[in-house]
Amino acid sequence: MQRFPDIPAPELVEVDSEASLARIRQQYYEKTGHYPDVNDPETFELEQLNYESNLLRDDINRSAQQNLLAYADGAMLDNVGLLVGATRLPASSASTPATVTLVTGHPDFVLAAGYNVLASDGQTSFVTTADYAFSASQTEGEITLVATDPGTAGNGFLPGEITQTVTPNDWIGAVSNTGTTQGGADTEDDDSFAERIFLAPGQFSVAGPYDAYKYWVLSASAAISDASVESPEPNDIVLCAVLEGGIIPDAPLKAVILETCSARDVRPLGDRVSIADPTAIETSGEIRVEVYKANASLANQIEDAVRQEADALAYKWSGKLGRDIVPQAFEAIGQKKSGVYRCTTTLAEQTLNNQQFPLITITAVDVVLVDEEEV
Structure with a gap:
């Protein structure tokens, strides 16, 4: 490729x-x-x-x-990356903040790392990766749960779906996640790694260039699909990141991004680095596909193919910051199909800035038969 x-x-x-x-x-x-x-x-x-x-x-x-x-791909791409000091990101585990409800009359105690809780599917396991100290006066406390298995399987559990305690503890009455799990990702794929390799030379500058900060944001986690860098004022650096599928990073992941970009060998002296949440630009529209009557037998097949490709394109765009909404890209999906006279969409064209990403919903794909002699 x-x-x-x-x-x-x-x-x-x-x-x-x-x-x-x-x-x-x-x-x-x-x-x-x-x-x-x-x-x-x-x-x-x-x-x-x-x-x-x-x-x-x-x-x-x-x-x-x-x-x-x-x-380059696979192991060869890994070796190309070494030339500029870039290594492939390993798979990462999903995480979520959680609240533990403490038993009345409990003493001061420390909840050791490794406290295990199962999700509602009864299979996905989450644990604490740090020790948490609780005083006798507390009735509840905040912890962070991390999936035991790296990858995307731990993503998407809604608040209240991680509650089944596995590790016994006399002083904890209940535990429940308060956020949707996110941040789990498979090992960085070739194209994503190649993009970071392309940006990697920017990390060698001591002036804090755009590519350097973007490289370090993308290097914070394999779950991050895109990043942007803005400098509204001299020395003020505002970072923005989005995950695949248009998911906004939660607090733990944003903390990892800030930590990565604030390291002594990364952040230029004098730069004030902060992170902002991106804004989702939600829009929806229909796709109309006009098919020649002679190809009526292909109508259902064309409809399914257009629906699948349009949804895939909308999903891909949702993980890109500053990705303008271009209706012609969706019209081209149907237009290139054999037997199609014309493809149109009600989606409106929009220009997005680098802290925005599109969330596009295709509400319907309508297939209409047209007579060759009438068009």
Whole structure:
């Protein structure tokens, strides 16, 4: 995959199957005095030799491309990242704030790290990762619960859905999460890692450039899908982040972002770094797909495909800050389908700033049959 389509693809060795086969046949003729014709038995062997040699050329070109950010993947991308001091982010665990209700008459005590609570599905486990001290005068306290297994499975539990205590404690009467769990992410994928590698050289500056701060925000957690940096006043740096699916980071994740971007070897002296919540710009609209009557049998298939692709595009955009709402992108989804005369949408075009992200709901996909002779 070419991540930078405007950059021409490098080619160490030319791959031209017809030219190489002609060259092999000519060399065979020069050595034997017989030019192999289409029906000659040796032609099959020469064609097989040509096929294998072109596969080798393809491998040579691919191996060369794997040294470049535009093409590298997997372990090769990891090695490219090392050239600029960037490493792939590991999977992260979901977390949530929670409240513990204490038993009347309890003494001073410390709730040790590892206190285990199950979510409502009876399978997803959350634990405390720090010790919490409670005095005898407290009736309740605040803790943070972190999923035991990294990944996205711990995301999305609503307040009050993590209550099943596993670790016994005589002084805790009840526990319940007060926020929706978030922050869980799988190991950083190739494209996200490649974007951070592209931004990584900015981290070497001591002047606090835009790319440097964006790099460090994205490096705080693999769950962060996009970030923006603003400087409304000299030395005032306002960071903004959004998670995949248009989720706004909660307090624990924002604290991690601030900690990452305020480290002594990251934040330039004099910069005042803060973090702001992004604003969701909610909008909705319908998509109308006009299908030729001759393709009426494809109407349901077209409707399902347009719905699926439109929802996927809306979901992708929800994780991008400053992503303008461009209705033509949704119209193009239906327009490119075979048998479609015209595709339109009621979505309105909107320009967003770098602290806004779109939350687009496609309320309906209407398929209308039209007569070829009438359009």
